[in-house]
Amino acid sequence: MTDTQTGQATWYETVLATLKANDVRLVTYVPDRVLTPLIKAVHEDAFFTAFPCTREEEAIGIVSGAWMGGMRGAVLMQTSGFGTLPNALASLVAPCQIPALIFVSQRGTLGEFNLGQALVCRTVQPVLDSIGIESHTITRQDELAFIVDRSIKQAVATQAPVTFILSPLLTGGKIFGA
Amino acid sequence: MNVSGTGAPNAHNAKVMNRFELTKRLVAQLDHDEAVIGGIGNTNFDLWAAGQRSQNFYMLGSMGLAIPIAFGVAIAQPNRHVIALEGDGSLLMQLGCLSTVAMQKPGNLTIIIWDNGLYQITGSQPTASASTADLVAIARASGIANSHWAADEDDFDAQVAAALNGGGPTLIAARIDGEPGVGATDRDPVQIRERFMRGLGVRRASGA
Numbered sequence: 001m002t003d004t005q006t007g008q009a010t011w012y013e014t015v016l017a018t019l020k021a022n023d024v025r026l027v028t029y030v031p032d033r034v035l036t037p038l039i040k041a042v043h044e045d046a047f048f049t050a051f052p053c054t055r056e057e058e059a060i061g062i063v064s065g066a067w068m069g070g071m072r073g074a075v076l077m078q079t080s081g082f083g084t085l086p087n088a089l090a091s092l093v094a095p096c097q098i099p100a101l102i103f104v105s106q107r108g109t110l111g112e113f114n115l116g117q118a119l120v121c122r123t124v125q126p127v128l129d130s131i132g133i134e135s136h137t138i139t140r141q142d143e144l145a146f147i148v149d150r151s152i153k154q155a156v157a158t159q160a161p162v163t164f165i166l167s168p169l170l171t172g173g174k175i176f177g178a
Numbered sequence: 179m180n181v182s183g184t185g186a187p188n189a190h191n192a193k194v195m196n197r198f199e200l201t202k203r204l205v206a207q208l209d210h211d212e213a214v215i216g217g218i219g220n221t222n223f224d225l226w227a228a229g230q231r232s233q234n235f236y237m238l239g240s241m242g243l244a245i246p247i248a249f250g251v252a253i254a255q256p257n258r259h260v261i262a263l264e265g266d267g268s269l270l271m272q273l274g275c276l277s278t279v280a281m282q283k284p285g286n287l288t289i290i291i292w293d294n295g296l297y298q299i300t301g302s303q304p305t306a307s308a309s310t311a312d313l314v315a316i317a318r319a320s321g322i323a324n325s326h327w328a329a330d331e332d333d334f335d336a337q338v339a340a341a342l343n344g345g346g347p348t349l350i351a352a353r354i355d356g357e358p359g360v361g362a363t364d365r366d367p368v369q370i371r372e373r374f375m376r377g378l379g380v381r382r383a384s385g386a
Contacts (some may be wrong), residue, residue, distance in 0.1 A: 026250075053273025057240070059246075061240065061249060062278075064250060067254075070375075073250070090239070091240045
């Protein structure tokens, strides 16, 4: 399935293929509207073990345990969910050097209508920078596979988490009525 | 100082026991390299003092995540039994994880809750389980049907033995006293994590 107008792979097809190519078999998530096609795709592909969690911290904990048990995992969430994570990142993932792969669907910018989302969006980069977690805000489909593929390899090789912030420029974001 | 544990008022038939004593009883039953995730605080201290094993992971923060971490290990290694040790305050912080575990039904996961009704390490302030919350009832209502209070030490041993035979997820809750932990863990997270991964056969010691 590709974008019917351009014939190119969609962002979620690229993410799915890149996760598979890097043997990332576990996907835990807290749902998000923009991530819905990716969530649906990982559920439909028997390669993945995928399920929702009640909190993003919980999803991070599960992926951390799985890494220590020898299985690579990715966590999917939206911006506001990332806002609940600093303690789990600073006291588990970062100090234990666990290469958690964190995908954040970016809300709060480029057309946000909810002030709460706009404010929490501004906390994401400072939190990542203060803990020293590598991050990439991805805006272009033609850069997506390179960034995700290389960053997963770097995360595993250097035993460090990485965060992919999926911009509305990439995903289309959430469309609001005027 | 009154530190007598008063957890689990609804478990009126359960004896108040000692966490270190029960931790030793648990470790004594582990003869298949079972993985154990120790929650923060006195839970971990007693796990450390009960005999260090390379299949033990000692958390250093991330309160409430012992069960999710153990669940992750259980997913990655379905042929190994995994045990999460968690205190009442930590569980109350992350109750949703019980619902997630119940939905996914990991057969190789056992959750053990030490309930003294206290946020013990912060000064023994009472938790909700000291007065009103019944953690076994919460676990059952979350969907973990096999959730029980341990009536006494012998019952704890029997429940652990049954849980290790499979058929999980299982939750065993024990009322415990307010005695402090016996040991104290090392606090080097990378060494703890690396030793655990070697203990699980994921990594090999260099030069070995």
